[in-house]
Amino acid sequence: MTYWLWLAALSAVFIVFERLRPRDARQGLLRPGLATDLLYIVLNGHWLGVGLAHLTESVARALDVALAAHGASIHLRVAAAWPWWTQLVVAFVVLDFFQWSIHNLLHRVPALWELHKVHHSIQVMDFWGSMRFHFGEIVVYKSLQYVPLALLGFDHRALFVLAVVSTAMGHFNHANLRVPMGPLRYVFNGPEMHLWHHAHPSAGPGNVNFAINLALWDWLFGTAYLPGDGVAPARLGFADIESFPRDPLRQELWPLRLGATPVPAPAAPR
Protein backbone atom coordinates (compact mmCIF):
# COMPACT_ATOMS: atom_id res chain seq x y z
CA MET A 1 0.00 0.00 0.00
CA THR A 2 1.60 3.26 -1.07
CA TYR A 3 1.88 6.30 1.15
CA TRP A 4 -0.87 8.06 -0.85
CA LEU A 5 -3.35 5.26 -0.17
CA TRP A 6 -2.56 5.42 3.54
CA LEU A 7 -3.02 9.20 3.44
CA ALA A 8 -6.40 8.80 1.69
CA ALA A 9 -7.55 6.10 4.14
CA LEU A 10 -6.46 8.07 7.22
CA SER A 11 -8.10 11.23 5.88
CA ALA A 12 -11.37 9.35 5.28
CA VAL A 13 -11.30 8.04 8.87
CA PHE A 14 -10.76 11.56 10.25
CA ILE A 15 -13.53 13.05 8.07
CA VAL A 16 -15.91 10.57 9.74
CA PHE A 17 -14.50 11.03 13.30
CA GLU A 18 -14.69 14.83 13.04
CA ARG A 19 -18.38 14.54 12.13
CA LEU A 20 -19.10 12.06 14.96
CA ARG A 21 -17.24 13.72 17.83
CA PRO A 22 -16.31 17.33 16.98
CA ARG A 23 -14.73 19.75 19.46
CA ASP A 24 -16.57 22.57 17.67
CA ALA A 25 -19.77 21.25 16.09
CA ARG A 26 -20.36 24.56 14.22
CA GLN A 27 -17.34 23.80 12.03
CA GLY A 28 -18.35 22.25 8.71
CA LEU A 29 -16.46 19.99 6.33
CA LEU A 30 -16.12 22.83 3.82
CA ARG A 31 -14.45 25.52 5.92
CA PRO A 32 -12.45 28.61 4.89
CA GLY A 33 -8.92 27.79 3.71
CA LEU A 34 -9.72 24.15 2.84
CA ALA A 35 -8.68 24.57 -0.82
CA THR A 36 -5.29 25.92 0.35
CA ASP A 37 -4.73 22.91 2.60
CA LEU A 38 -5.73 20.43 -0.12
CA LEU A 39 -3.13 22.01 -2.42
CA TYR A 40 -0.50 21.58 0.29
CA ILE A 41 -0.95 17.81 0.13
CA VAL A 42 1.19 17.91 -3.04
CA LEU A 43 4.04 19.36 -0.96
CA ASN A 44 3.46 16.81 1.79
CA GLY A 45 6.57 16.34 3.94
CA HIS A 46 5.93 12.74 5.01
CA TRP A 47 5.83 11.67 1.39
CA LEU A 48 9.08 13.55 0.74
CA GLY A 49 10.64 11.81 3.77
CA VAL A 50 9.76 8.36 2.38
CA GLY A 51 11.30 9.30 -0.98
CA LEU A 52 14.48 10.65 0.62
CA ALA A 53 14.87 7.49 2.73
CA HIS A 54 14.64 5.35 -0.42
CA LEU A 55 17.26 7.43 -2.24
CA THR A 56 19.63 7.57 0.73
CA GLU A 57 19.41 3.85 1.46
CA SER A 58 21.13 2.91 -1.81
CA VAL A 59 23.80 5.60 -1.26
CA ALA A 60 24.45 4.24 2.26
CA ARG A 61 24.79 0.67 0.94
CA ALA A 62 27.31 1.85 -1.69
CA LEU A 63 29.29 3.75 0.97
CA ASP A 64 29.47 0.64 3.18
CA VAL A 65 30.70 -1.45 0.24
CA ALA A 66 33.33 1.22 -0.50
CA LEU A 67 34.43 1.32 3.16
CA ALA A 68 34.76 -2.49 3.24
CA ALA A 69 36.71 -2.47 -0.04
CA HIS A 70 39.22 -0.09 1.55
CA GLY A 71 39.62 -2.40 4.55
CA ALA A 72 37.78 -0.11 7.00
CA SER A 73 36.69 -1.88 10.19
CA ILE A 74 33.72 0.43 10.69
CA HIS A 75 30.57 0.47 8.68
CA LEU A 76 27.97 3.16 8.43
CA ARG A 77 24.75 1.17 8.59
CA VAL A 78 24.87 0.24 12.28
CA ALA A 79 21.07 0.14 12.69
CA ALA A 80 20.64 -2.38 9.85
CA ALA A 81 21.30 -5.26 12.30
CA TRP A 82 18.41 -4.26 14.59
CA PRO A 83 14.89 -5.74 14.22
CA TRP A 84 12.61 -3.42 12.24
CA TRP A 85 10.40 -2.64 15.24
CA THR A 86 13.47 -1.56 17.29
CA GLN A 87 14.42 0.69 14.37
CA LEU A 88 10.87 2.07 14.33
CA VAL A 89 10.73 2.83 18.09
CA VAL A 90 14.24 4.36 18.16
CA ALA A 91 13.54 6.47 15.05
CA PHE A 92 10.15 7.59 16.46
CA VAL A 93 11.55 8.77 19.82
CA VAL A 94 14.83 10.24 18.52
CA LEU A 95 13.18 12.03 15.61
CA ASP A 96 10.42 13.33 17.83
CA PHE A 97 12.87 15.00 20.22
CA PHE A 98 14.76 16.38 17.24
CA GLN A 99 11.53 17.80 15.78
CA TRP A 100 10.50 19.27 19.14
CA SER A 101 13.88 21.08 19.30
CA ILE A 102 13.62 22.33 15.70
CA HIS A 103 10.03 23.45 16.33
CA ASN A 104 11.32 25.60 19.22
CA LEU A 105 13.81 27.21 16.85
CA LEU A 106 11.10 27.80 14.22
CA HIS A 107 9.29 29.95 16.78
CA ARG A 108 12.29 31.68 18.33
CA VAL A 109 14.52 32.53 15.30
CA PRO A 110 12.84 35.38 13.33
CA ALA A 111 13.89 34.16 9.85
CA LEU A 112 12.64 30.61 10.60
CA TRP A 113 9.41 31.99 12.05
CA GLU A 114 8.68 33.62 8.67
CA LEU A 115 8.69 30.09 7.12
CA HIS A 116 6.67 28.59 9.96
CA LYS A 117 4.03 31.34 9.73
CA VAL A 118 2.50 29.42 6.81
CA HIS A 119 1.52 26.62 9.20
CA HIS A 120 0.29 29.10 11.81
CA SER A 121 -1.88 30.91 9.26
CA ILE A 122 -4.55 28.28 10.09
CA GLN A 123 -7.54 30.11 11.56
CA VAL A 124 -10.06 27.26 11.49
CA MET A 125 -8.47 24.06 12.77
CA ASP A 126 -9.16 20.57 11.47
CA PHE A 127 -7.01 17.61 10.43
CA TRP A 128 -6.33 19.03 6.94
CA GLY A 129 -4.27 21.75 8.66
CA SER A 130 -1.55 19.19 9.38
CA MET A 131 -0.63 19.41 5.68
CA ARG A 132 -0.06 23.20 5.57
CA PHE A 133 3.68 23.89 5.71
CA HIS A 134 6.04 26.09 3.73
CA PHE A 135 7.97 23.92 1.25
CA GLY A 136 11.29 25.30 2.56
CA GLU A 137 10.41 24.05 6.03
CA ILE A 138 9.41 20.64 4.66
CA VAL A 139 12.63 20.17 2.65
CA VAL A 140 14.94 21.20 5.52
CA TYR A 141 12.94 19.38 8.19
CA LYS A 142 12.53 16.08 6.36
CA SER A 143 16.05 15.99 4.88
CA LEU A 144 17.52 16.47 8.36
CA GLN A 145 15.31 13.67 9.68
CA TYR A 146 15.26 10.93 7.10
CA VAL A 147 18.66 11.24 5.39
CA PRO A 148 20.80 10.63 8.55
CA LEU A 149 18.54 7.71 9.58
CA ALA A 150 18.80 6.07 6.17
CA LEU A 151 22.60 6.60 6.20
CA LEU A 152 22.76 4.85 9.59
CA GLY A 153 21.01 1.82 8.10
CA PHE A 154 17.41 2.32 9.19
CA ASP A 155 15.35 0.20 6.81
CA HIS A 156 13.17 2.18 4.38
CA ARG A 157 10.22 -0.08 5.40
CA ALA A 158 10.58 1.01 9.06
CA LEU A 159 10.83 4.62 7.90
CA PHE A 160 7.71 4.12 5.76
CA VAL A 161 5.77 2.92 8.82
CA LEU A 162 7.17 5.92 10.71
CA ALA A 163 5.87 8.27 7.97
CA VAL A 164 2.38 6.69 8.15
CA VAL A 165 2.33 6.84 11.98
CA SER A 166 3.51 10.48 11.84
CA THR A 167 0.77 11.31 9.32
CA ALA A 168 -1.85 9.71 11.62
CA MET A 169 -0.50 11.66 14.62
CA GLY A 170 -0.43 14.89 12.60
CA HIS A 171 -4.07 14.35 11.57
CA PHE A 172 -5.00 13.59 15.19
CA ASN A 173 -3.23 16.62 16.71
CA HIS A 174 -4.86 19.05 14.29
CA ALA A 175 -8.28 17.39 14.20
CA ASN A 176 -11.47 19.14 15.26
CA LEU A 177 -12.00 16.38 17.80
CA ARG A 178 -13.03 16.29 21.44
CA VAL A 179 -10.68 13.71 22.97
CA PRO A 180 -10.09 13.84 26.75
CA MET A 181 -6.58 12.40 26.97
CA GLY A 182 -6.51 11.67 30.72
CA PRO A 183 -3.02 10.76 32.01
CA LEU A 184 -1.92 10.05 28.41
CA ARG A 185 -1.69 13.85 27.95
CA TYR A 186 1.70 13.69 29.73
CA VAL A 187 3.05 11.36 27.07
CA PHE A 188 1.27 12.01 23.77
CA ASN A 189 0.33 15.19 21.97
CA GLY A 190 -3.38 15.64 21.26
CA PRO A 191 -5.89 18.03 19.66
CA GLU A 192 -6.53 20.05 22.82
CA MET A 193 -2.87 20.68 23.59
CA HIS A 194 -1.94 21.43 20.01
CA LEU A 195 -4.79 23.92 19.61
CA TRP A 196 -3.15 26.05 22.33
CA HIS A 197 0.07 25.96 20.31
CA HIS A 198 -1.89 27.69 17.52
CA ALA A 199 -3.57 30.27 19.80
CA HIS A 200 -3.49 33.91 18.66
CA PRO A 201 -1.28 36.03 20.99
CA SER A 202 -4.45 37.79 22.21
CA ALA A 203 -5.94 34.40 23.23
CA GLY A 204 -3.02 32.40 24.66
CA PRO A 205 0.42 32.60 26.27
CA GLY A 206 2.46 31.87 23.08
CA ASN A 207 5.55 29.66 22.67
CA VAL A 208 3.93 26.65 24.35
CA ASN A 209 3.23 23.02 23.38
CA PHE A 210 5.91 22.49 20.74
CA ALA A 211 5.17 18.73 20.73
CA ILE A 212 4.91 16.90 17.43
CA ASN A 213 4.03 13.36 18.62
CA LEU A 214 5.20 13.21 22.25
CA ALA A 215 3.98 15.85 24.73
CA LEU A 216 6.55 14.42 27.14
CA TRP A 217 9.20 16.94 26.04
CA ASP A 218 6.95 19.93 26.81
CA TRP A 219 6.15 18.63 30.29
CA LEU A 220 9.84 17.87 30.93
CA PHE A 221 11.17 21.20 29.70
CA GLY A 222 8.44 23.50 31.08
CA THR A 223 6.75 24.52 27.82
CA ALA A 224 3.47 22.62 28.39
CA TYR A 225 0.23 24.63 28.66
CA LEU A 226 -3.22 23.16 29.23
CA PRO A 227 -5.57 25.50 31.13
CA GLY A 228 -8.47 23.07 31.63
CA ASP A 229 -10.45 20.22 30.17
CA GLY A 230 -12.31 21.37 27.08
CA VAL A 231 -11.15 25.02 27.31
CA ALA A 232 -10.12 26.27 23.86
CA PRO A 233 -8.49 29.51 22.65
CA ALA A 234 -10.97 32.08 21.31
CA ARG A 235 -8.82 32.81 18.27
CA LEU A 236 -6.01 31.15 16.27
CA GLY A 237 -3.13 32.70 14.32
CA PHE A 238 -0.44 35.32 14.92
CA ALA A 239 -0.25 39.06 15.53
CA ASP A 240 -0.17 40.36 11.94
CA ILE A 241 -2.24 37.55 10.37
CA GLU A 242 -4.55 40.02 8.59
CA SER A 243 -1.71 40.97 6.23
CA PHE A 244 -0.67 37.35 5.57
CA PRO A 245 -1.48 36.07 2.04
CA ARG A 246 -4.20 33.40 1.75
CA ASP A 247 -3.26 31.63 -1.47
CA PRO A 248 -0.49 28.98 -1.39
CA LEU A 249 1.75 30.59 -4.04
CA ARG A 250 1.91 33.91 -2.21
CA GLN A 251 2.44 32.03 1.05
CA GLU A 252 5.44 30.20 -0.50
CA LEU A 253 6.87 33.56 -1.59
CA TRP A 254 6.14 35.20 1.77
CA PRO A 255 9.63 34.71 3.32
CA LEU A 256 11.07 36.53 0.28
CA ARG A 257 8.53 39.29 0.95
CA LEU A 258 7.28 39.08 -2.66
CA GLY A 259 3.87 37.99 -1.44
CA ALA A 260 3.53 40.56 1.31
CA THR A 261 1.16 43.47 1.20
CA PRO A 262 3.33 46.58 0.73
CA VAL A 263 3.76 48.49 3.96
CA PRO A 264 2.57 52.10 3.53
CA ALA A 265 5.44 54.61 3.54
CA PRO A 266 5.61 56.69 6.73
CA ALA A 267 4.30 60.24 6.43
CA ALA A 268 7.00 62.80 5.68
CA PRO A 269 7.92 65.05 8.64
CA ARG A 270 6.40 68.53 8.44
Ligand SMILES: [Zn+2]
Ligand atom coordinates in the same frame (compact mmCIF):
# COMPACT_ATOMS: atom_id res chain seq x y z
ZN1 LIG B 1 4.48 25.97 15.56
